[in-house]
Amino acid sequence: MRTGAAHGCIGHVHEAGFYSSDAEFLALIVPFVTDGTAAGEPVIIGYDDRKCELLRARLRRPDLVRFIADTSLYATPAGAIEAYREQFHWCVAAGAEQIRIAGDVPHEGNGGRFAGWDRYESAVNIAWQGYPVYSRCLYDATTVADPVRDVVERTHRRLLTAGSGATVSRRYQEVPDFEPLQRAVDPLEAAPPTVELINPSPRKARHRVAEAARGRVNAATLDELRFAASEAVLNAHLHGRRPVTVKVWTGPDRIVLRVHDTGPGPADPLIGLVPAPGGLAGRGLGLWLVHQFTNIDIDLLATADGFTIRLRAGPLPASSENVAGTGTPHA
Amino acid sequence: MCGRAYPRQVAPFGGAGSVSRPGLRGHTWCLHSDVAEYRRCLAEFFAEGVEDGLRVAYVSSDGAEASRADLAGLGELDRLLAGGALQVLSTRDIYGAAGPVDPERVVTCLAAATEQAVAHGFRGLAVSGDATELVRASAHRDAFARSEFLLDCYMATHPLSALCGYGLELGKDTVAEFAVLHAPGPSNEAPFQVFGCADGAIGLAGEFDQIGVAALGRVLPRLRPADGEVLVVDLAGVEHVDHRLLLMLDDYARSSGVPVSLQSVSPFAARLMELLPLPSLQRAEFEA
Numbered sequence: 001m002r003t004g005a006a007h008g009c010i011g012h013v014h015e016a017g018f019y020s021s022d023a024e025f026l027a028l029i030v031p032f033v034t035d036g037t038a039a040g041e042p043v044i045i046g047y048d049d050r051k052c053e054l055l056r057a058r059l060r061r062p063d064l065v066r067f068i069a070d071t072s073l074y075a076t077p078a079g080a081i082e083a084y085r086e087q088f089h090w091c092v093a094a095g096a097e098q099i100r101i102a103g104d105v106p107h108e109g110n111g112g113r114f115a116g117w118d119r120y121e122s123a124v125n126i127a128w129q130g131y132p133v134y135s136r137c138l139y140d141a142t143t144v145a146d147p148v149r150d151v152v153e154r155t156h157r158r159l160l161t162a163g164s165g166a167t168v169s170r171r172y173q174e175v176p177d178f179e180p181l182q183r184a185v186d187p188l189e190a191a192p193p194t195v196e197l198i199n200p201s202p203r204k205a206r207h208r209v210a211e212a213a214r215g216r217v218n219a220a221t222l223d224e225l226r227f228a229a230s231e232a233v234l235n236a237h238l239h240g241r242r243p244v245t246v247k248v249w250t251g252p253d254r255i256v257l258r259v260h261d262t263g264p265g266p267a268d269p270l271i272g273l274v275p276a277p278g279g280l281a282g283r284g285l286g287l288w289l290v291h292q293f294t295n296i297d298i299d300l301l302a303t304a305d306g307f308t309i310r311l312r313a314g315p316l317p318a319s320s321e322n323v324a325g326t327g328t329p330h331a
Numbered sequence: 332m333c334g335r336a337y338p339r340q341v342a343p344f345g346g347a348g349s350v351s352r353p354g355l356r357g358h359t360w361c362l363h364s365d366v367a368e369y370r371r372c373l374a375e376f377f378a379e380g381v382e383d384g385l386r387v388a389y390v391s392s393d394g395a396e397a398s399r400a401d402l403a404g405l406g407e408l409d410r411l412l413a414g415g416a417l418q419v420l421s422t423r424d425i426y427g428a429a430g431p432v433d434p435e436r437v438v439t440c441l442a443a444a445t446e447q448a449v450a451h452g453f454r455g456l457a458v459s460g461d462a463t464e465l466v467r468a469s470a471h472r473d474a475f476a477r478s479e480f481l482l483d484c485y486m487a488t489h490p491l492s493a494l495c496g497y498g499l500e501l502g503k504d505t506v507a508e509f510a511v512l513h514a515p516g517p518s519n520e521a522p523f524q525v526f527g528c529a530d531g532a533i534g535l536a537g538e539f540d541q542i543g544v545a546a547l548g549r550v551l552p553r554l555r556p557a558d559g560e561v562l563v564v565d566l567a568g569v570e571h572v573d574h575r576l577l578l579m580l581d582d583y584a585r586s587s588g589v590p591v592s593l594q595s596v597s598p599f600a601a602r603l604m605e606l607l608p609l610p611s612l613q614r615a616e617f618e619a
Binding site for chain 1: 603
């Protein structure tokens with residue numbers, strides 16, 4: 001039987017809260033945890049060390065909570081979705097009727113980078129729908145940027161504040177309707193591209209990209225970039241519409257790559273964040289793998305003239321340039 | 332169209348368990364449109380072999396005298412024959428009278444010829460023959476491909492090199508399947524190669540994307556080890572790997588019942604293996 005706000009629900013119950021102090025944080029998380037452990041539910045916590053210690057100090061039985069110490073849990077959105085999914089799978093196999101989770105999505109206010117996690121917060125409303133998950137995403141109101149708060153309100157059906165209870169988010173967007181944050185144009189793109197290819201084969205594209213990137217990024221990054229470029233071009237040929245163009249911009253230690261086709265782009269809002277519906281049979285896996293790489297940055301951009309996969313390697317521009325506000329991605 | 336883009340040399344004496352660099356392998360091919368083209372490849376290959384101090388051996392079904400026409404481009408045939416630097420071997424003796432070849436017998440015969448060459452004071456043996464008729468029947472191709480692979484394993488540690496003739500008339504698909512079993516060169520633009528390693532592993536070199544993986548999937552069953560043995564695949568020469576190669580190898584292991592183990596796995600391939608469920612793939616080692 002499911003408990004708390006998830007009582008009587010099926011699938012993932014996804015709520016968010018804002019706090020302005022440690023006291024408010026604890027007011028929002030401690031009952032969530034203790035109600036879960038009292039009901040015999042697995043409770044999985046993915047916070048940083050400071051928050052974990054704050055929470056542990058307030059629990060009579062911290063041993064009943066699964067604190068995930070792996071700092072790579074939130075390395076990538078796709079990686080986090082899969083890591084949690086595996087946890088859910090084992091919990092359900094062990095007989096759990098509900099699983100409670102809480103963790104910190106990276107954003108500029110907690111030292112992270114929010115780009116990409118906007119899609120995550122929306123996607124988990126569907127990606128985990130097959131599991132009895134009750135999740136509570138808590139954000140520090142004193143540090144969260146307005147664009148992040150905007151995404152939180154559009155991706156969680158219930159919003160909480162300490163002392164004020166829960167309200168329904170009137171701005172919630174169903175997953176197919178979710179509008180990701182705009183992605184700023186990279187400063188390197190102000191100059192003409194170093195490489196420009198029209199309808200290249202995946203092989204030619206990855207060779208030219210590797211040639212452009214060599215000496216600018218390390219070997220591990222080069223491997224990821226080459227793979228990603230190849231997959232992006234292959235997907236453009238298979239699923240997009242010609243012409244397929246590849247443009248590359250380079251800096252001393254950076255590289256930006258755009259693979260564009262004139263098709264409408266993938267219809268699946270979860271593309272890249274979960275394996276394609278065909279499962280792990282090969283099809284659709286390429287983008288999912290790219291989304292789990294930690295040395296390159298990937299953006300999927302639908303524009304008026306088609307669809308673009310943007311890949312970036314090397315140090316990214318300052319964070320403020322990466323969370324540019326709401327609306328249809330324009331970059 | 333001689334498949335000889337690399338400096339002439341005797342096959343390297345690689346250490347057991349190691350993968351030789353494909354560029355130094357002495358297992359090349361000549362993709363030809365007619366016999367004249369093959370004869371030109373043959374003459375060049377043998378001339379370089381003689382200059383290297385090797386015995387050169389021509390595998391023919393026509394006998395020594397009838398083979399003179401094929402060997403005319405080499406010149407000084409009588410002198411070379413008399414001195415033992417040139418030998419004509421019987422196709423029948425090595426490949427059998429008819430039907431699919433016996434791969435182990437092919438290797439045994441050519442190994443014996445190599446040892447004999449060395450015993451007679453030569454640095455090794457360079458052998459050539461036109462395989463077109465030997466693979467014309469589709470039923471014969473599995474065994475011949477396996478013989479090519481086993482020869483590769485032998486060549487990795489013995490002074491034997493080979494030039495194999497294949498006719499374009501065999502068709503694009505057959506040509507592609509045998510191209511990958513030979514060193515890259517001007518007439519061999521296969522994006523990848525499959526070769527035998529000194530330790531018996533299957534070496535892969537080149538790029539394995541969605542096209543290469545499909546082709547490898549057709550070749551792999553021909554190279555399966557003896558029952559009960561593990562099929563070891565060495566990835567040291569792989570320049571581009573994607574998930575399709577790993578998934579194909581995993582699926583092959585599962586569907587064939589042959590245990591498959593990967594060695595010389597790059598850090599990137601290892602990362603892909605962490606992300607993908609590959610329950611039937613083993614990993615023999617990790618190479619940083």
